Amino acid sequence: MSARIIATYHVTADAASIEARARGIAVEQSVEMPVEGIDDPWVLEGIVGRVEEIGEIAPGRYLVRIGLAAETVGGDAGQLFNMLFGNTSIQEGVELVDADLPDGILAAHPGPNIGTPGLRTRTGAFERAVTSGALKPQGLPAEALAAIAGRMAAGGIDLIKDDHGLADQPYSPFTARVDRVAEALDGVAARTGKRTRYIPSLSGNLDAMRGQIRHALSRGIAEFLIAPIIAGIPTFATLVREFPQAGFMTHPTLSGIARIAPPLFYGKLFRLLGADAVVYPNHGGRFGYSTATCLSLAANCRADWAAKRPCLPTPAGGMTTARISEMLDFYGADTILLIGGALLATRELLTQEVATFVDAVAAHRYS
């Protein structure tokens, strides 16, 4: 029969129940009904999920591989998540840890529009990590945010991303924010020759996001922050296709913890749908990711994979300038170093602190 997605789950169960549990997942993620009620041989052979492998990885913890028919997913980005983990996400003691996707599904999704090479060309950051700050806090008017952006840009930073909480609030509407920040960054570029790129946050529905992207493109701003689990996976996939000149940095907000393993979720699936840069919580910050999780996620962002462009891992979440050297040793050059609040907390020293950050990244010797 036809190609199968191989979905890998980690399941908590005892030895007596794991086979039934694995069969249960195979049915839940395919036909979702008792197999004895199905008489169509093509459905039984070709569509019902198949338990491909069960292995014990620790006492009471199993690796389960399920073969899922590619036809149930087709080229639909939302359906990919639905069939990989939809109802199983609501069950206890199961995590989706990996997915091997057949060629047809890989070919149906474009991967990053510009990827690592495009982000390097656009920022002029070659053979080193890309530097990024974050535009905050929520609540400031566009002019005040633009002033902060200008002071960060004066320190020579490559990227300034919006806080993911900045949407289209009346105190700082998207278009006003983009216009004011673009003016501020144009001013700095004219003065210093360094063009910092602004990554505004998209919000609202698909039509609103289309309008936001069009407006930003008209101002020379061509990279965008998007939260696929808030926006909707099909919305993200649609924008990547409709705006091939745009780059996308994904944000993990609302994506939860540990039900889909982060290396798969952000490093593979978000990249497949079109993430050029992938924000995630670095180890040792405000979130609980392990070093192994972070390394594996970064490796997935960069791996040779189905002719998709690589993308840049963007570890974040409470990073500080004190960690620059350690993070660069850990992640290497194909990385965006994102330091948000810690830079802003230096207040009147912001430009100077950014310059220190930028210099440290430029001077780093990768081992």
Place this chain on the structure above:
Amino acid sequence: MSARIIATYHVTADAASIEARARGIAVEQSVEMPVEGIDDPWVLEGIVGRVEEIGEIAPGRYLVRIGLAAETVGGDAGQLFNMLFGNTSIQEGVELVDADLPDGILAAHPGPNIGTPGLRTRTGAFERAVTSGALKPQGLPAEALAAIAGRMAAGGIDLIKDDHGLADQPYSPFTARVDRVAEALDGVAARTGKRTRYIPSLSGNLDAMRGQIRHALSRGIAEFLIAPIIAGIPTFATLVREFPQAGFMTHPTLSGIARIAPPLFYGKLFRLLGADAVVYPNHGGRFGYSTATCLSLAANCRADWAAKRPCLPTPAGGMTTARISEMLDFYGADTILLIGGALLATRELLTQEVATFVDAVAAHRYS
């Protein structure tokens, strides 16, 4: 200052750290930067999240109430989830359990288009539970699915919802499925006088869903299954507004990644955005919800709340005809009883089994 959302979290922490943890959530869900870096008094007073209450609910487990500025959310459905739980969803040991929303936010969202009264009028099911089957399995062509729908309708069922895995696959495209099922149900209605209503599953992006709804409306089909976490919360909210004549049944697929308490997630937030019926895993089925969770969720669906129409709780996930009486005693009449695979597993006895289900619901005496 202005109105606050009061978000309630359950947090695992020790007594020494809970205050810092609560302040951390308040900052994470508002400005997401060190407060000492903020000098704008309006932001400090009006925007930074505020710890309103901390209470111990069990050893090492705390209830934390945070006041979040309504301005950060505005009328944006995606932003509501982003500010209630975005980054905090990725942290360990914290669950979003409730949210009290100020009038401005409640007024910004329509609630159900038709709600319980509309679903009762459209099905002709008054003073009893509404009966529903599910159309499966994935993989059958439209004609075969329509034949199954016809056999269920012949048993007198009120609703037939699509399996949430049915999308727009080549073996059963949305429009062909709708057309064939509509014909089958028209035929049964002409013969028996009972018009079973079909609830097809929406998939793809916002534009695709708009097209699917328009096509279905042209065939007299006006209720739809949608999975907000796959489709995207703003997509769901947009469709509810654009098609006020349509009813929406929400499906929880993929929502398990978010760690939001089900009574809030489905019973309040999905209802607020426009769910007329809310599918969720009943206790004692294939999922781990407790009876208390289910009762609280159902109560939220039905509660007098901000002049929003009530909606119908739809407990599902491995239900059987053996549980009809128990479920009706437990849930009462304002409920959709959804029995999916167990009906289909009876194969050639399907019509008869549906009739038994329908008769049992009609005959039930509510205590």
